[in-house]
Amino acid sequence: MKNFLFTSESVTEGHPDKLSDQISDTVLDAILKDDRYGRVACEVATGMGYVIVGGEITTTTWIDVNNLVRNVVRDIGYDKPEYGFDYHTLAIFNVIHPQSPDIARGVRKTATKKQGAGDQGMMTGYACDETPELMPLPIMLAHRLAMRLAEVRKEEVLPYLRPDGKTQVTCEYKDGKPKRLEAVVIAAQHDPDVKLKKLRREIIKEVVRPVCKEYLDKRTKYYINNTGRFVIGGPVADAGMTGRKIIADTYGGMGSHGGGAFSGKDPTKVDRTAAYMARYMAKNIIKAGLAKRCEIQLAYVIGGIKPLSLMINTYGTGQVDEQKICTACKKVFDLSPGGMIKQLNLLHPIYRKTSCYGHFGRREFPWEKTDKAKELKRLLS
Numbered sequence: 001m002k003n004f005l006f007t008s009e010s011v012t013e014g015h016p017d018k019l020s021d022q023i024s025d026t027v028l029d030a031i032l033k034d035d036r037y038g039r040v041a042c043e044v045a046t047g048m049g050y051v052i053v054g055g056e057i058t059t060t061t062w063i064d065v066n067n068l069v070r071n072v073v074r075d076i077g078y079d080k081p082e083y084g085f086d087y088h089t090l091a092i093f094n095v096i097h098p099q100s101p102d103i104a105r106g107v108r109k110t111a112t113k114k115q116g117a118g119d120q121g122m123m124t125g126y127a128c129d130e131t132p133e134l135m136p137l138p139i140m141l142a143h144r145l146a147m148r149l150a151e152v153r154k155e156e157v158l159p160y161l162r163p164d165g166k167t168q169v170t171c172e173y174k175d176g177k178p179k180r181l182e183a184v185v186i187a188a189q190h191d192p193d194v195k196l197k198k199l200r201r202e203i204i205k206e207v208v209r210p211v212c213k214e215y216l217d218k219r220t221k222y223y224i225n226n227t228g229r230f231v232i233g234g235p236v237a238d239a240g241m242t243g244r245k246i247i248a249d250t251y252g253g254m255g256s257h258g259g260g261a262f263s264g265k266d267p268t269k270v271d272r273t274a275a276y277m278a279r280y281m282a283k284n285i286i287k288a289g290l291a292k293r294c295e296i297q298l299a300y301v302i303g304g305i306k307p308l309s310l311m312i313n314t315y316g317t318g319q320v321d322e323q324k325i326c327t328a329c330k331k332v333f334d335l336s337p338g339g340m341i342k343q344l345n346l347l348h349p350i351y352r353k354t355s356c357y358g359h360f361g362r363r364e365f366p367w368e369k370t371d372k373a374k375e376l377k378r379l380l381s
Contacts, residue, residue, distance in 0.1 A: 005182055007170040008138035008252025010146040013076050013356045014163020014189070014233070016240025020044040021249075021355040023051065023072050024242045024264025029349035030068060032266070034061035036347040039099040039107070042264035046240040048084065050091045055264060058099040065094045077153065077163040084236035107268045107303070107337075115338035116303035118268040119260070123300075125278025126255030127286045128293040130178055133368075134283050135361035137178040137215075138171045139252025143357045144211045145169070149188055152206050160199070162189035164233030169212070183221040184208050189233035190225075200224040249359050250275075255295045263355050267346035270337060274298045274307075276367040277340045279360050281329055285312075287373035290325055290380060292317035298335065307335050320380045328379040332372050 011018050024042040031038040038059035045052040051069050073087040080086055107118045127134040145167035153161040168185035171178045186203055203224050209216065243261025247253050260271030267273045278296040285294045291314035299308040310330065312322045334343055341347060344366045353364065362368060 002174070002176045004173050005170050006136075006138055006173060006178075006254065007168060007183075008136065008142045008248075008254070009166060009168040009185075010139070010142035010248050010252075010357065011167070011245060012146045012149050012163065012165035014078065014150075014165065015245075016046050016164070016235045016238050017242075017244040018240070018356050019073070019076060019078075019235065020046050020240040020242045021245070021263035022076070022352060023053065023069055024055075025351040025355040026068055026072050027053065027057075027063065027065065028264055028266060028351050030063040031057065031059050031061055032347060032349045032351075035059045038266060039268065040264065040266040041099070041269065042096070042242070044240075044242045044264070046085075046235040048236050049089070050093065050235075052093045052095065054095040056099040057096050065096070066092050078234060083162060083234060084232070085234050114305050114336060115268065115341075116305060117270045117274075117300040117337045118266075118302065119270060120300060120302050121259040121271055122309075123258035123260075123270060123274035123278055123298050124250075124256045125275060125280070125282040125296045125298075126251045126294070127279065127282035128254070129286055131361070133361040133363075134286050136251055136254035138169050139248070139254065139358065140361055141169045141171075141181070141212055141215070142167045142248070142252060143361070145184070145186065145207060147357050148207045148211050149186070149203075157206055158199075158202055160191040160194040162191065162231075162233060164189035164230075164237070171215070178215070180217050181212055181215040181220050183223065184212060184216075185223045185226070187225060187230055189230050192231045196225065196228055251360065256297070258297075262359060263351070267341045268337060270298075270300045270340075273337065273340045273344070273346060274300065274335075276344055276346070276359070276365075277333065277335065280344065280367040280369070280372075281333055283368065284332075284370050284372040284376055285314075285325060285329075287370035288377040288380075290314075290319050290376065294318075296329075300337070305336050310335070324380060325376075328376055331379065332375050 023044045027042045043055040070087040152158045166187040170183040262272045282294040293315045295313045297311040
């Protein structure tokens with residue numbers, strides 16, 4: 001299809017699922033700070049007045065889970081009793097237990113064995129030439145709208161906003177390229193006394209137009225708090241869990257998604273690390289001018305050193321045969337679990353930053369580098 005509408009969504013840091021992701025990744029960061037080789041699979045559930053922190057963790061350090069959770073909730077902005085969920089009064093349940101020894105024996109690096117994959121599964125990465133970040137435009141705009149909602153709330157440009165919120169954009173493509181926005185959807189939690197007409201007017205002015213002005217026209221439709229009221233929000237309105245926003249975490253539905261979520265998982269989990277590597281590879285392929293769109297799939301078996309498969313799809317935009325690109329990638333990138341961790345420098349507490357507004361398309365992350373593009377181009381010239 002060359003002419004079509006495509007929609008992507010994002011959520012703010014106060015959304016209950018994203019609150020859960022941020023707590024999970026903050027637990028991971030706290031452990032990696034003192035124990036680079038800690039094994040972490042942290043899952044969080046949030047609801048009306050409570051946070052449950054569970055999963056499997058094996059580490060040589062100790063973290064104060066209670067205070068860590070309260071600090072994350074406070075930083076996000078749940079700091080008033082009238083929200084129905086605030087960092088002072090919430091109940092925290094810690095049900096963490098150690099990693100299964102049956103899993104640990106497949107992952108552990110020894111004098112005679114390289115580090116193996118922490119689980120089986122398939123992971124995907126994607127890149128395209130639609131934006132400077134080599135990401136699809138719809139998800140980049142949705143993330144920027146969500147970030148802007150948080151910014152105008154925290155800077156008190158729109159002081160009546162509360163932490164929860166969702167964004168969505170529908171982009172019109174012509175000849176395969178994004179041209180304009182057909183629709184913009186914003187759901188912004190707010191104080192009870194703000195008038196709907198004022199809220200809609202000011203969100204369009206302070207949030208939508210600064211982010212999307214290049215793609216707005218007279219035909220663009222706006223849906224701002226479409227039910228007319230969004231006072232009750234966050235974990236009071238909807239329970240949250242780690243890993244439930246995986247499409248917003250990746251490419252907004254443009255391209256495929258692997259079998260697992262990211263947040264709360266240490267780098268031995270290929271759900272996370274191989275997805276980052278696949279993005280790294282796809283982005284370098286686009287940067288090298290080898291294709292305009294590229295999707296990569298990797299697959300692993302638990303305890304395995306090498307991927308079971310590597311698939312590259314350039315959607316007919318490739319300048320070089322896909323099999324040749326695949327062969328070159330195997331030479332340029334180390335796809336073993338330990339090799340990916342080393343190449344992307346993943347044993348550091350960088351993960352809370354990933355847990356909201358997308359894991360991809362943000363230059364501060366090592367998997368967003370394009371430092372292998374020249375080498376790929378040389379091998380395939």
